[in-house]
Amino acid sequence: MTIAQVADKYGITPDTLRYYERVGLIPSVTRSAGGIRNYGEEECNWVEFIVCMRGAGIEVDALIRYVSLFKAGNGTLKERKNILIEQRDKLARRVEELEKTLARLDKKIENYESVLIPAQEKLMKKGEKNG
């Protein structure tokens, strides 16, 4: 697959893909003789993983560390797992926080309704009077 196809498939731009590769978010991409990237299945899976993780706000730096450990081979399994755990925990805390804020927004919206609905009823009664 070409860079444009992969970009399209995962909803990002070729520039972002090049950037990800440049900074080390994607292990490596095979090239044609002329130097043009050709993404295989493995590479696509990496892209998909990275796009997902970035979508959840996991920092580029953490992902770079993860990828560089991956490149270093099986001796780094434990360390890689620790990065994942660290990020999972961070994300779990974030989700909790967001859920609290979500609940708060819901309440605030309810409050607005309790102000707005009586106001609307008043208008409707007015309407009844007028017609």
Next chain:
Amino acid sequence: MTIAQVADKYGITPDTLRYYERVGLIPSVTRSAGGIRNYGEEECNWVEFIVCMRGAGIEVDALIRYVSLFKAGNGTLKERKNILIEQRDKLARRVEELEKTLARLDKKIENYESVLIPAQEKLMKKGEKNG
């Protein structure tokens, strides 16, 4: 309360508070004769609200719109509510996305365990042999 106290209370810096006020995230802060900010209870509540919303990643622009409608009075209740609903929905979608990624990370970590635990057991057996 002084700016430093408020900053401390909500875990931000005085600079951030001044920035929030400057761009319109906080309706107004009363000043002393000398021009020094003095946060009352109302103002603290605004700060708390804004810090919470910002903590959930709600955009500064949306909050500015909200605050400026608030300043404009009761005629803007419906519009304010709409902003809240819009942001609530955005946040809800985000939470869903994050939960999916969280589940994925959990699975990935489990996979690492299924590789690492057998390796550990091997090491432990070796330990038994040696002592």
Next chain:
DNA sequence: GTAAACCCTGGAGTTCGCTCCAAGTCAAGA
């Protein structure tokens, strides 16, 4: 009344994560 600590403003600087650009190379169709 003065020193130290805090506050003020406007504007420049920083960080993160892309995003865009110039100048050139490569590949596929007419």
Next chain:
DNA sequence: TCTTGACTTGGAGCGAACTCCAGGGTTTAC
């Protein structure tokens, strides 16, 4: 073979949200 369009690189630029700074004013404690 030429043209057209996609690809390459290194590096500059950008938007969001702060963060910091210089040069000053204010408060408070002694």
